[in-house]
Amino acid sequence: MSKSIYSPYFRIEKRLHASGVHVERHELIADFTDDRKTSLKELTAWEFNEFLNWLNRTYPTREDAVKNNLNLQRRKIIALFRKMGWIEKGKADMERIYAWTLQYGYLKKPLNDYTSAEVPKLVSQVEIIYKKFIEDQTL
Numbered sequence: 001m002s003k004s005i006y007s008p009y010f011r012i013e014k015r016l017h018a019s020g021v022h023v024e025r026h027e028l029i030a031d032f033t034d035d036r037k038t039s040l041k042e043l044t045a046w047e048f049n050e051f052l053n054w055l056n057r058t059y060p061t062r063e064d065a066v067k068n069n070l071n072l073q074r075r076k077i078i079a080l081f082r083k084m085g086w087i088e089k090g091k092a093d094m095e096r097i098y099a100w101t102l103q104y105g106y107l108k109k110p111l112n113d114y115t116s117a118e119v120p121k122l123v124s125q126v127e128i129i130y131k132k133f134i135e136d137q138t139l
Helices: 003-018 025-032 045-058 062-083 094-104 119-138
Strands: none
Touching (some): 003 045, 025 045
């Protein structure tokens, strides 16, 4: 491998250092290879690509973390509606969920248009509805 092939790694390393994560390259490689290797030069092309993927999963960018959190919150909303029986053909009734979000969501916009700053309030709104649903079931 030539040095230019390693540039994707060095971009990740630079991002890690800028975000305050200071780990040694040889330690990262050792972790990835279960202490079998400690140098980029020792990695095969396939191992190097897998190493990059592993780094990105282990140390996601801030944007990736925000996106993952947003998706988790959307999934929570969907899961709560499923628990209330909003199911169509064994899966969440997404058409009904989307319609509810447009009509009753506090911003009255599509579920996927809620930003990471807005979706927590929508989650709270759905949690209140779910709590009322459970209370009605126990009466």
